[in-house]
Amino acid sequence: MAVSNIRYGAGVTKEVGMDLQNMGAKNVCLMTDKNLSQLPPVQVVMNSLVKNGINFKVYDNVRVEPTDTSFMEAIEFAKKGAFDAYVAVGGGSTIDTCKAANLYSSSPRSEFLDYVNAPIGKGKPVSVPLKPLIAVPTTSGTGSETTGVAIFDYEQLKVKTGIASRAIKPTLGLIDPLHTLHMPDRVVANSGFDVLCHALESYTALPYHLRSPCPSNPISRPAYQGSNPISDIWAVHALQIVAKYLKRYVTQQGIETEQKKCDPPSCKMCLVLECPEWDCPLEAWSVDIEECHWKGQEGCHGMSYPISGLVKTYKAKDYNVDHPLVPHGLSVVLTSPAVFTFTAEMFPERHLETAKILGADIRTARTQDAGLVLADTLRKFLFELNVDDGLAALGYSTADIPALVRGTLPQERVTKLAPRPQSEEDLSALFEASMKLY
Amino acid sequence: MAVSNIRYGAGVTKEVGMDLQNMGAKNVCLMTDKNLSQLPPVQVVMNSLVKNGINFKVYDNVRVEPTDTSFMEAIEFAKKGAFDAYVAVGGGSTIDTCKAANLYSSSPRSEFLDYVNAPIGKGKPVSVPLKPLIAVPTTSGTGSETTGVAIFDYEQLKVKTGIASRAIKPTLGLIDPLHTLHMPDRVVANSGFDVLCHALESYTALPYHLRSPCPSNPISRPAYQGSNPISDIWAVHALQIVAKYLKRYVTQQGIETEQKKCDPPSCKMCLVLECPEWDCPLEAWSVDIEECHWKGQEGCHGMSYPISGLVKTYKAKDYNVDHPLVPHGLSVVLTSPAVFTFTAEMFPERHLETAKILGADIRTARTQDAGLVLADTLRKFLFELNVDDGLAALGYSTADIPALVRGTLPQERVTKLAPRPQSEEDLSALFEASMKLY
Ligand SMILES: NC(=O)c1ccc[n+]([C@@H]2O[C@H](COP(=O)([O-])OP(=O)(O)OC[C@H]3O[C@@H](n4cnc5c(N)ncnc54)[C@H](O)[C@@H]3O)[C@@H](O)[C@H]2O)c1
Ligand SMILES: NC(=O)c1ccc[n+]([C@@H]2O[C@H](COP(=O)([O-])OP(=O)(O)OC[C@H]3O[C@@H](n4cnc5c(N)ncnc54)[C@H](O)[C@@H]3O)[C@@H](O)[C@H]2O)c1
Ligand SMILES: [Fe+2]
Ligand SMILES: [Fe+2]
Numbered sequence: 001m002a003v004s005n006i007r008y009g010a011g012v013t014k015e016v017g018m019d020l021q022n023m024g025a026k027n028v029c030l031m032t033d034k035n036l037s038q039l040p041p042v043q044v045v046m047n048s049l050v051k052n053g054i055n056f057k058v059y060d061n062v063r064v065e066p067t068d069t070s071f072m073e074a075i076e077f078a079k080k081g082a083f084d085a086y087v088a089v090g091g092g093s094t095i096d097t098c099k100a101a102n103l104y105s106s107s108p109r110s111e112f113l114d115y116v117n118a119p120i121g122k123g124k125p126v127s128v129p130l131k132p133l134i135a136v137p138t139t140s141g142t143g144s145e146t147t148g149v150a151i152f153d154y155e156q157l158k159v160k161t162g163i164a165s166r167a168i169k170p171t172l173g174l175i176d177p178l179h180t181l182h183m184p185d186r187v188v189a190n191s192g193f194d195v196l197c198h199a200l201e202s203y204t205a206l207p208y209h210l211r212s213p214c215p216s217n218p219i220s221r222p223a224y225q226g227s228n229p230i231s232d233i234w235a236v237h238a239l240q241i242v243a244k245y246l247k248r249y250v251t252q253q254g255i256e257t258e259q260k261k262c263d264p265p266s267c268k269m270c271l272v273l274e275c276p277e278w279d280c281p282l283e284a285w286s287v288d289i290e291e292c293h294w295k296g297q298e299g300c301h302g303m304s305y306p307i308s309g310l311v312k313t314y315k316a317k318d319y320n321v322d323h324p325l326v327p328h329g330l331s332v333v334l335t336s337p338a339v340f341t342f343t344a345e346m347f348p349e350r351h352l353e354t355a356k357i358l359g360a361d362i363r364t365a366r367t368q369d370a371g372l373v374l375a376d377t378l379r380k381f382l383f384e385l386n387v388d389d390g391l392a393a394l395g396y397s398t399a400d401i402p403a404l405v406r407g408t409l410p411q412e413r414v415t416k417l418a419p420r421p422q423s424e425e426d427l428s429a430l431f432e433a434s435m436k437l438y
Numbered sequence: 439m440a441v442s443n444i445r446y447g448a449g450v451t452k453e454v455g456m457d458l459q460n461m462g463a464k465n466v467c468l469m470t471d472k473n474l475s476q477l478p479p480v481q482v483v484m485n486s487l488v489k490n491g492i493n494f495k496v497y498d499n500v501r502v503e504p505t506d507t508s509f510m511e512a513i514e515f516a517k518k519g520a521f522d523a524y525v526a527v528g529g530g531s532t533i534d535t536c537k538a539a540n541l542y543s544s545s546p547r548s549e550f551l552d553y554v555n556a557p558i559g560k561g562k563p564v565s566v567p568l569k570p571l572i573a574v575p576t577t578s579g580t581g582s583e584t585t586g587v588a589i590f591d592y593e594q595l596k597v598k599t600g601i602a603s604r605a606i607k608p609t610l611g612l613i614d615p616l617h618t619l620h621m622p623d624r625v626v627a628n629s630g631f632d633v634l635c636h637a638l639e640s641y642t643a644l645p646y647h648l649r650s651p652c653p654s655n656p657i658s659r660p661a662y663q664g665s666n667p668i669s670d671i672w673a674v675h676a677l678q679i680v681a682k683y684l685k686r687y688v689t690q691q692g693i694e695t696e697q698k699k700c701d702p703p704s705c706k707m708c709l710v711l712e713c714p715e716w717d718c719p720l721e722a723w724s725v726d727i728e729e730c731h732w733k734g735q736e737g738c739h740g741m742s743y744p745i746s747g748l749v750k751t752y753k754a755k756d757y758n759v760d761h762p763l764v765p766h767g768l769s770v771v772l773t774s775p776a777v778f779t780f781t782a783e784m785f786p787e788r789h790l791e792t793a794k795i796l797g798a799d800i801r802t803a804r805t806q807d808a809g810l811v812l813a814d815t816l817r818k819f820l821f822e823l824n825v826d827d828g829l830a831a832l833g834y835s836t837a838d839i840p841a842l843v844r845g846t847l848p849q850e851r852v853t854k855l856a857p858r859p860q861s862e863e864d865l866s867a868l869f870e871a872s873m874k875l876y
Contacts, residue, residue, distance in 0.1 A: 007656065008666070009647070015656045022657045209447070218445065218453045219460045228446070237671055 008175040017052030025085035028056040031098040041179040078105035086133040092142030096150035099168040126167035135170035138179040141191025145173030160305040186318035190329030192246040197300040197332040203235040299339035304331035306407025337375035338433035344371025390436040446613040455490030463523035466494040469536040479617040516543035524571040530580030534588040537606040564605035573608035576617040579629025583611030598743040624756035628767030630684040635738040635770040641673035737777035742769035744845025775813035776871035782809025828874040
């Protein structure tokens with residue numbers, strides 16, 4: 001069989017020990033966070049490692065929304081352990097931390113800033129070989145198991161930045177829908193909002209063929225390249241999934257899969273871990289996925305970095321952490337009504353189309369109202385999902401706007417694909433309009 | 439920029455010289471076939487190589503629908519040339535030949551059968567490093583620029599087989615829609631039929647979670663793994679494209695792209711190569727695509743191999759070759775009405791859904807007629823596209839059926855995912871039913 005980088009199926013996590021054995025791993029680092037270390041996703045992995053006779057050490061000190069300090073602590077652990085493979089069990093925070101630990105322990109003489117994106121870091125290319133990393137995502141928003149990106153808060157400057165290199169992409173992602181059963185409400189909602197905003201930003205981004213100037217050499221094409229026929233397919237599909245399932249999930253707690261049911265159906269529990277029929281992991285499928293999904297980002301993501309970076313005292317419900325925290329998904333979604341009202345004039349039909357997918361009746365909508373229609377649809381959606389009432393509910397006020405704007409400006413990589421360029425005044429107005437939603 | 443394995447855009451081929459320069463190539467092999475060597479796609483590539491000062495040699499002896507003999511001739515050329523990079527400009531025949539040339543010239547001591555799929559060859563894994571290969575597809579059906587597969591007729595046994603290894607996957611694919619402007623009618627139609635059948639077979643294949651038995655180790659999962667949520671998305675999208683554009687193309691000759699028009703629109707030729715405004719290649723986008731598209735295959739492909747392998751005298755129109763030839767797309771599509779009539783009882787809703795996408799009115803269709811409805815839709819489609827009237831038109835008769843059946847049986851890899859298993863009698867009946875279509 002060809003090596004594939006993603007395997008999907010209820011129960012695939014049980015196979016992780018065999019995968020490590022296939023890779024020849026003998027001394028494995030299992031990374032996770034304090035909450036997950038008590039939960040079934042980590043237990044399933046540990047059982048599989050034990051069953052397959054694989055030695056491992058656990059690092060469960062991942063910080064939810066990691067920082068340079070928390071990255072460095074994980075790197076130290078990795079350096080001491082001299083591991084020959086990594087397994088990251090958790091959300092984007094855990095997978096990203098594990099990528100950094102793998103990178104810097106494989107390149108022990110590098111300074112931390114060497115590989116961090118410019119202008120904050122030096123953005124050096126990675127030329128050292130890394131160890132295999134198996135990512136077992138437990139949330140359903142970041143897609144970090146498929147990306148060569150590791151994101152963290154750079155505490156000194158209070159900005160989010162990251163490391164971007166294909167070298168840190170996980171060797172294998174095991175996507176097991178059962179893990180999502182354990183996610184608390186707000187984690188489901190916020191990771192879903194990350195998907196929602198990526199899809200909206202991607203679908204309404206500047207199309208690839210309108211970017212200018214043409215680079216003089218193909219090697220200098222940007223990674224964020226604008227909307228295109230393939231990212232459009234994924235964006236629309238992701239919006240349809242969010243529209244159909246996210247609200248249902250948050251309100252009813254349950255997953256819906258196409259998994260094989262117990263046959264004969266012996267218990268109502270056939271879709272949860274405890275089902276006695278589940279000794280053999282269900283059949284899985286695998287694909288090779290790269291970061292082809294989101295090829296454009298704009299306002300919401302650019303503005304989100306200072307919103308989470310400048311957090312004062314807000315502690316997100318359900319995240320069970322001891323530090324102030326605005327989760328990534330929340331920080332992107334709160335500005336979405338304002339942002340899409342602003343951007344709609346460039347590609348109003350696409351804005352209307354997304355509103356329709358999210359449930360709006362657009363039969364009588366006028367093109368010039370596309371932004372308002374989408375914004376209203378988003379506000380209704382957020383209200384029904386019990387989202388905090390805007391930036392004010394997170395502790396921000398008008399006095400914070402200059403700092404929020406300053407924090408957005410360095411994110412040029414992200415915001416320059418916005419269909420409509422944003423001046424400082426525009427950004428101020430967008431933050432102001434996002435203070436209250438309802 | 440991250441290295442991406444596919445770049446799409448009208449005009450991207452003009453950049454191939456720069457791409458080779460970026461790769462450090464100094465002595466390049468340009469492979470193509472005799473028809474294409476006279477046409478703009480090859481000329482554009484040559485101009486770009488010259489402009490960027492890259493030394494190259496041309497091999498234009500690729501056989502349309504390659505054989506082991508034609509592969510070996512290309513391999514000899516590659517061995518002698520000691521090239522440090524390859525560019526393949528053509529359809530699946532050219533790209534596949536180039537993959538083989540790259541592989542065996544990088545592994546000069548291997549016997550030809552070493553890397554050929556078992557049971558015909560030894561199916562050895564590839565461990566030697568290959569040279570970079572840039573694929574410039576000129577047809578729009580095979581997707582060979584994204585796969586680690588090279589297909590050929592093994593003349594001795596009159597069967598199609600291939601080489602399958604991730605190692606032979608092209609380093610980069612440059613997808614330039616302009617090249618398709620030069621395709622003759624039947625090449626457009628037949629490469630479109632390949633897409634059509636892959637999409638239908640994939641969408642109606644056994645779902646991944648109904649495959650059995652579960653493999654005991656994830657490493658032994660099959661490459662053809664059944665339908666799944668991701669391949670479903672691509673299959674439906676491909677069907678929509680075929681339904682919307684294929685007939686139009688064949689009848690009207692023209693491409694429809696979302697490319698930037700000349701601004702101000704100075705000529706009606708802005709979408710063809712000769713447009714004077716096209717000095718700067720238009721902006722492009724790139725993705726990393728793997729063979730995630732088609733994860734199930736069934737009847738049509740399994741039965742196609744003997745249909746093309748046992749060809750007697752039929753010479754496909756528009757292919758301009760001096761040997762008998764049943765093009766791959768034609769060999770798969772002719773059995774499609776019979777095959778989908780046969781398979782429909784397993785997943786009738788999916789069969790009806792595809793009929794609808796292809797233009798059928800299914801509002802009053804009954805589930806038990808799903809197969810007939812899809813078959814009628816396909817027949818109408820093929821008739822409108824001037825497709826030969828069944829296997830009889832290719833020179834086959836009832837007397838050939840035993841040989842055709844024998845030629846299908848070794849294709850177990852492919853046919854075992856058919857939603858309904860096929861006995862020898864079933865196969866005979868399917869070939870018989872495909873003798874005449876209209
Ligand atoms: N690398 C990338 O490509 C990429 C992309 C997008 C976002 N990110 C980053 O990912 C981080 C966010 O990750 P996230 O949203 O996946 O969440 P997370 O990893 O930050 O976890 C959020 C909370 O949910 C808990 N949790 C996670 N899964 C659980 C489960 N199944 N059951 C119970 N509790 C569970 C965690 O313990 C934590 O308290 C941010 O730092 C963001 O910037 C990275
Ligand atoms: N490797 C894979 O993954 C894969 C997948 C599917 C099929 N295939 C193989 O690919 C082969 C078929 O390839 P194909 O359908 O792309 O066609 P092809 O390469 O066989 O070419 C068909 C004919 O069209 C001509 N032609 C191609 N492009 C042209 C253009 N732009 N303008 C004018 N003439 C043009 C060629 O000269 C030739 O005469 C088969 O051998 C099939 O088995 C391979
Ligand atoms: Fe995000
Ligand atoms: Fe095919």
